[in-house]
Amino acid sequence: MHADTPYEITPTTRYGDPHYRPTPAPRPVILPAEIPPGVDWVTLPNGVRTLAYTHPTPSPATAPAAQPIPAWAKTTALLAPTVGGGIAAAGIGLSYAAPGLIAMSHALWSAAALIVAAVTAVPLLLRGARKATGNGSGGAGATHITQNITASGMFGRANGTINHR
Template sequence: MNTEHPHPATQAFPAMRAEEIPPGVQEVILPNGERALAYSTGPTNPPPTPAAPAAPTAQPIPAWAKTTALLAPTLGGGIAVAAVGLSAAAPGLVAVSHVLWSTVAAIATGGIVAAAVIGRVRARITAAQRPHITQHITATGLFGRANGTINHR
């Protein structure tokens, strides 16, 4: 490489301040690390001017957001309390379910026994009150007229 006569593009220039760079020109760093000025082919954006930051304005919070924020811990707490209550009551719930099944079985057995007893008592009552009916029928000849008596006792 010839170091006596440097290439004109690689000559060292004093660094320009940002205010001195004309619009449409920007300072770029080349892959070999050198800094160079280049024309921009895209739209030019003026450099941002330092301005006083705008004071943030308070935005009102929507009512649904307030309601949701207030209900979320309540709902979560309710679920947690219900879970603790069910875990504490689990043995009692098992015992209650056994008692309920026993009660249902006793009621069903009692109903079957009651139906059988009522049926027998009813049969005895109706047998005692049932009238005894007798018929006496007589007829003479093959096509004779039949006569008869019916007795209720």
């Protein structure tokens, strides 16, 4: 006898007898109508059939039906690589053309500066040349020209007079 056990356990069955078969315990009978939803008969790996909770199988009506792919989505999917390739090609072309574009922009700025200089310098030179020859403003030899033009109607003939003073 063990020190922690206050009493002695004696089996009432005859386990030593090879022909002894204990009587099975009575099992309750469950009718199929009494089985609640979500519970079903299952067979365990050792072959014993028992009741167990099961996961409901999805019905085919709840599964979404396959939808056809819209035409705009197909077109977009086909155009996306083409547009991307075109953008990549343009980027590569600009990278090769960058030195030439930079040189052309410098040339255009130089041409614009030359035009601005010409527009401002030519009148100054002409004014200085007139004063040197005596035809400048304020002298007795200055000539004023006036012109009067008249026309009647939208498509009428224009008449004009020119006065030298």
